[in-house]
Each structure stands twice: as structure tokens, then as C-alpha cells.
Amino acid sequence: MKKVETWFRSQNWKAQPFQKQCWKAYAEGKSGMLHAPTGSGKTYALWGGVVEEMLQSAKPIKGLHALWITPLRALGVEIQKSTQEMLRAFAPELEVGLRTADTPQSQRTKMLKSPPFGLVSTPESVHVLLTQKEHPRYFSQLKVVVVDEWHELLGSKRGVQVELALAYLRALQPNLKVWGISATLGNKELAREILLRGTKKFSVVEAKIQKKIRVHSLLPKTMERFPWRGHLGIHLLPQVLQIIQKNKSTLVFTNTRSQCEIWYHQLLDAAPELAGSIAMHHGSIDKKIRLWVEESLRKEELKVVVCTSSLDLGVDFSPVENCIQVGSPKGVGRFIQRAGRSGHHPKAESSIYFLPTHAMELIESVALQNGIQQQQIEDRIPYLNSYDVLIQFLMTLAVGSGFDPVKLYPIITSSFCYQILDQSHWQWILNFLIRGSQSLQQYDEYKKLIRTETGLLKVANKGIALRHRLSMGTIVSGNDLKIRYQKGGYLGSIEEWFISKLNPGDTFAFSGKNLELIRIQKMEVIVKKSKVKQAKIPAWMGGRMSFSAHLSDLLKKALFEQQSESTPEFRSLLPVFEQQKKESLIPKPEELLIERFETKEGFHTVFYPFEGYAIHEAMASLMAYRISLLSPISFSMSFNDYGFELLSDQAFSQEDFLDHDLFTPKQLFEDLVKSINVSEMARRRFRDIAVISGLVFQGYPNKPIQSKHLQSGSQLFFEVFKEYEPDNLLYQQAIEETFDHGMERGRMQLVFEHLAQKKVVWKNCSQPTPFSFPLITDRIRAKLSSETEEDRIKKMYLQLEKSIQ
């Protein structure tokens, strides 16, 4: 490693132990896994090895040698810059290319004709490369694949895409080295196994860099005005402004895009002098604007950026001195990640302020601080048998050079995700793609894949190939419309359902501007700037995040342990606790609290297991189902990270409930299957599956009308499968995913075993309690009913038109 080390010295850098370990392992031809935090020099830890290998090569260097997969396009820009810089010092003629969805067509074509030495790309773009007929030649010189931020990809369908790409590339290049870079995870072993699979020669390198994180809770001056339910946290605006003014630059993290818009406006209203040095960053904002924001942050031109998870990942914003987290971050890992956006130098301290949006979140703050102290990050649960991603991948290969199913099967099953995919399921998928069903049917004209004379499966026609190319990827967005100024210039995208509620002339806030809707034209929303002060804030239907198991354990501990009471957070909470004790009680560790009270909405029964949103969602359905077996009743349910609520128009009796041992872990999954059939969980999961597997086609860009005859919602597919083809693997997948990821099957069993041990405390209250308040005011609800549909309808009324707030 002499040359690379010399270069390090010439830059006045000192190679760190973990970097040297990586270089050594790489030089020995090993694959491996590097656990290192962002901003620690992890890129060079691997790139050094790649460059050294190139320098050792006797043959002239031609073709693509190194593929670097990163989850975020913005991250790719950084990595390309730093790898290119190092490469140039040794071989000025070699290049590192960047290929993401943002790369212009001309450059893509150029890189395809003469591949660069290194290529930085995203999982999606790697798959797009596989749609090229000549991809085997393109990857013929490939020596290494580096998967960056593997912890972000693991446990998502993008991770499955990476698994498939690796399995396929390994088949092309049996000596391929694979390296993963990841933050410290709960399940490190598994993370490595998924990435490296059968590779025998590997090293695991730990960068022993402990990043110091300082957490401060923003406490309200008095608790009297502190809201009981989740809100925006605007009441703490003065304190936020103080922090912003004290620091060079601050990131304000919000959990949703609408919260982001609102905070931006509130900050600007309260401190108009921020104009010009405040910006906003979220996933719906046009990428040009986002890139500008990132660049300006780097150049220290912005004092504050209000953002969502779109700025969670790795990009180096050294000038950021402080972060503020508005509302619960839902997990220790994410909180550490966000805190890490500040003090990005390897040795600098990170500082983050936690801004609770309601009283209960103060308990969370204590829990998070304990979690950081113990340096524990959540496990990521990998996907198994994602038929939708596999179907998309097979289409990708069929669009390109075609595939031989007999040769491909062992490649697919060499991946972690499909290791248990048996021949019968494989055959099902092939039938699905070739015949569109499992039986030959008369009059059928199904066309997707055809078998060529050489036994390869290829797409049937250009139309199908085009539609596939347009819908690749596993991140499913809603039905989004682009927002454009009348005079030109894109601002971003917005969900159709929001815009459809507006009339021309109405004003809405987007990307920090108040915009007047002029008209909707060809999937574009045409707007102009508005002078109106009050504007509607769009809501985005983002997925709701759940507490990790880890955080809920920490939370329970924080709530139960006496020592918490000395923290400033708990002292501030005293008035809330007093009120809770007056109406009900604060449960002890061995107790399960249930509250019952009546309002004009009906009878509320609220349970507090403190297990996180996802578990509560399933548990609510299950309890509703078990109760509904006692007598016909309909429930509407709401859930949050602390508990869940069953709301009904009749009160089920306390005695009945307690007598029947309804928390039993017996028959748990049988009952869950039955309660889920009537719930919305699987249907929601199916939406993504339908898009990923190509059932739902989202339309040609700029040509929405022509594709209309082929458009149909996933809901309709779900209904049709349920009725006519319940054994369809995609339908089944929706149910399986609901179990494994929606409600974490394994954890659920444990939770019920614990609950069965607990003492149930049932409190009849005269009015809603502080603990229940966030639940009963929640507007996102699920239903379960054991009444017949006809009986339910008779009790219902037409919903009157509601305007958006």
C-alpha cells in the first residue's frame, strides 16, 4: 500500500487504523464489511485498495473496474468527487463516472460506449444498466462492488435490488470482491451474510470512532400551555430562533413534508430578516432546487435549512453546527444519524436539540438520550421472497439480453432474499410472466414474455419493454403532478388528491412560496406566485413511521424507572402526570392500563402497551376481532407509539372483556389472519407490490392520455385477486409482508407472551386523559366489524364535503 500511503502523507493526512486494515484485506483479495460512521474517511478506506490494485495490474487498464452503489444520488456526487480526486493523483487518464436518474442521456450513452474505471451509481441505476443488451461485456472487467450505507438499504426493497444485482454480477464475475460500508447495526452478522453470501475470504473492519453527541431537550417555560396531542411544536418557536441566531448554520429536521413547509413559513414570519438565508429541502421539491440548497449549505450561505429525511444521509455539510429534531425521530438510529449531520469533522462533537411536539414526547427524549449513551442502533429486518422485486428483475433481464430460466434459477436462489424460493414458486412466477396465469385459457391473448428459439425468455414487444423501463425501481410514489410556473421552471411535485381539491385561483404553500393555482394541464400544475399571505399547506400521504422495538424498550424504562424523575424533562411533565393521576393512573411496569370513557363520538377504550405504532396497529385489529366475537360490534381504531384506541357506538362490557382472557398468545396468528382479512393493512402493502411488479402502470411521462386505457388502481387489483385468484403470489406477498414487516411477526409473539403476564388495570374515566388525547384526536383510522355490511350501512350517513384546512 506504499503509493496510497505516500499520497495520504502528501495530503497531510494520517491514515487511520481501520483504513490500513481495509487496504490490507483488500490487497489480499478479500471481500468484507466496514463499520464506520459517516465523515470518518470511510470512502478512502476502500478506494485506496481499489487504486492500489489498479497500480499493481500488469495489464493496461480498460473497462469498468469498480462499481460503487450508494442509496442517495446526492451522496453519489460527493463520492465521485473524492474518488476521482484520488484516482487522478495516480492515473490522470482514468475516470470515475456518476450514473443516477439525474445523469443526462448524452453522458449515459458516452459511459456505455467507453466505460469509466469507476462508476458511482444507485441500486436502481445498476438495474437500468442490466437492461442493456451488452451488459455482460460492460461488466467483464469488474473487480469490486462497494455498497455504501448498507444499513440504509438493508431492510428495504432497494436492498433486495442490491442483492439481486450482486448475485447476478457474481455469476458474471466469479472472482468479484464485494465490500459493504455500514453504520453500527444491531444485527451486524446478518447484514454481512446478506451482502457477502457464500464468500469465504472476508474481513470485518470496525472503525472505533466514538462520535460524541450532545442532546438537549427544548423545554417549554410553562407546561400549562403545552399541547397534549401531537402538533407542530410551533409553541417553541422563540427558542428555536435563539438557537438559529447563535449558530452559523442549523438544520431543522421535521418528520413530514407538510410540517417542513409550515415550519419554514413560521420561521420566516417570526424573523423576516432570515429571508435569503433560510431554505427548505424535502423529497417533493424539484431536484435542481434541492441541489442548490445542498451546495449553498456547503458554501456556508445558508443560516437555516428546514428539511425532512431527505437530508438524513451522508452528504458532508461541514459548516452545520447544530441540528434541531422536531417531534419524535422514531428510532435511536435515525436520531444519531440526524445528530451526525452537525459537527461533521471526524473529531467534532455533534449537537442536537430535541423539540417535543406534545407532552408524551418528553419521555421519549429521555429514552433517546439513554439509547445514545448505550450506542445501540436498531436491527434491520431483511425482506424474504419479495416476488414483486423478482418479477421486476426478470423483466429487466428480459428487456435486455433475455434470460435462460434454468441457468438463472441457481443465481436467484444464491441471494439471501430468495434462498428458500422453491421450484414450484419459481415456475409460478415464470407462468405469471409468460401466460399471465397458472392455467392455459381459451381465447387468452396474454403477452409479456416469449420464449425465443434458443430458449431465452424475452419481452414480447417494444411497448412492454418501454413500459418496463419507465416503471423500474422500488420506491413507489403517489400519483404525483409536477408543479410548474406559467413562464416555465419546475418547482417539484405534488400529490393529485390534494390538487384535485383546489380550484383555480386558490393559493397553496409549496417549497416555501405561496402559489396560485392557474390550471392543471397534462399532468402538470400550472401556478404563479401569489401575494396572498394565508395559503393552504399540502399534506403528503407519507408512510407513518413506527417506534423501533429498541426505542419502545427504552421508553418503557424511562417511564418506569424512578431515576428519570430527576431529569428536567420529567420535572416539566409533572403537571401532565398530575392530571393523568387524577383521572386515571400511570401504569407500573407489571401493569397494563386500559381506560374507558364516553364522548359524543362514542365509547373510547384505550390500551397502553407502549410497543410502537406497528405493533399497536396489528394488536388493535386483533383485540377488536376478539371482542367482536363476543357480540356483533363495529370498531374504528387509532394507534400511536404509546397505545391504541378502540372506538365503538356500543360499549362492550368490562367484565366480558376481562373474563375471556383476550390477551392470550394462543391462536395468535390464526386470529391475526382473520382480523387482517377485514383490515386495511394488506391492502396498503399491496399498493407498492402492484407498482413494483408492473401490475399498475403509472403512465408515460407527457403522454397521460394514451396510457389511460391501461391504468387502474392497485385497490382494484387487490379486490380482483381477492375474489378471483386468492392464491396469487403477489396477493399472498402482501399478507406475508404485513406479518413480517407491518407488525413484525416475531416480536408480536413476544409482546403477547409478556402481556399475558401483566396485570390489567381497567379505569373508567369521566373525560379523556392526557395519555389518551393524542390517540382519540387522530384522524387516520382503521375499521373492523363483525356486523353485516348491510347493518353497518343502515347506521351510516353520507359524508359531507369537507374542505381542506
Place this chain on the structure above:
Amino acid sequence: MTTLSIRSNHFVLHPSGGVYWKETQTWLLADVHLGKVAHFRKNGIAVPREAEGSFYQKMEGLLSLFPVQRILFLGDLFHSDQNNEWYLFEAWVKHQPFALVLITGNHDVIPKWKFEDLGLEVVPQVEEDSFLFHHFPDQETTAFVFCGHVHPGVKLAGVGKQQLKLPCFYQGPTQMILPAFGAFTGLHLLKPRQEDTVFVTTGKKVIEIKKF
């Protein structure tokens, strides 16, 4: 089944989505979208074929209920271009003794003469007594209009924040919009006004919804 009296004629609202006009022994069916499943399948989207066959099964059920002299299709009988579904339809038509009339809708792109060869009458609209039958709603006329096109549905709300979405017959002061008769068709949710009446169908029963 619910029977309505409109301008002294009698109309039966059937849970399948069809309307039977007693005085003329006519079935009114809107938005069947035949061949939609086949069209999707032809383009590589695997909708179960069984969903398509449901039209013929549903018809068998309807035709045995009342004497039938005529069927009026209120547009969008076929979803798209001609595909193999056509031959099934052709075979079915040959066995039907009554008159078949197609009022053209926006999806009906198959040439008129093909239907006429099968013995169907193809017209832009039908006007009889003081009734107008048309594909599209909101016609400027003094007649009472029966139409389709919209695939109407409503969202119902109940105590306990319950919600249901269901297809419906949507009756205004001068028109009745029929739900889509086809299986793989979807819903367009409407927001009822004070003067409108809504009859939801569960597939088994037609129920009038009271106003809030």
C-alpha cells in the same frame, strides 16, 4: 331490490348495478367495459381472466328475473380495441332473443358496423316518452336522463369514525347515474348535494342512504 316511480314509470334498481324499466321491459346497463381484462392482459398486465367472465354470469341472473324485450347499454360496452373478448360477446349475442341497443360512450372505439353486423342498434342516444338515455350525465333537456360514464360511488361515514366506499345509483332532480356494471371498473367518489338521493349497492342489496 328497490323500485322507484319516476314520471309515473317504474324502475327497479338491482344490486348488480342494472336498472329494469317495467313499462317497456327493458334492462339498462351502464359501463360494462367488456374486454378490459383482456386488454390489460394483452399488454402484459395479468388481471385474472375470471373477472371478465362475470358479465355473462351476472346476465344469466338478471334475465331470469323479469320478462325482457330489450337491453339498453348506456355506453362503454367495450373498454378498448377489439380483442378476443369480442368473440365471446358475439356468441352470447346470438343466443339472446331480445333487442340490443348500444348508446355510444367515450370508450366505444370499435367501429359501429361491427356491432350492427351482430344485430345491435348503435345510436348516440335514445329518447322515449319523457326519458332520455345517454352515456354522459348533465344533458340539457327537459326529459329525465338515465346515464353512466361516471362509475359513481360514495363514501359513507358512521359513528365511531367508520367509513365505507360503495358503488351507488346516484339520483338528482332530473337524472339517474347508474353504477358501472363491469367487474374490473373502479369507483369515482361523488359528494352528494342536498337535492340528490343515493342508493348504494353491496352486490346483494340496494340501500337508500339517509342524509346527515
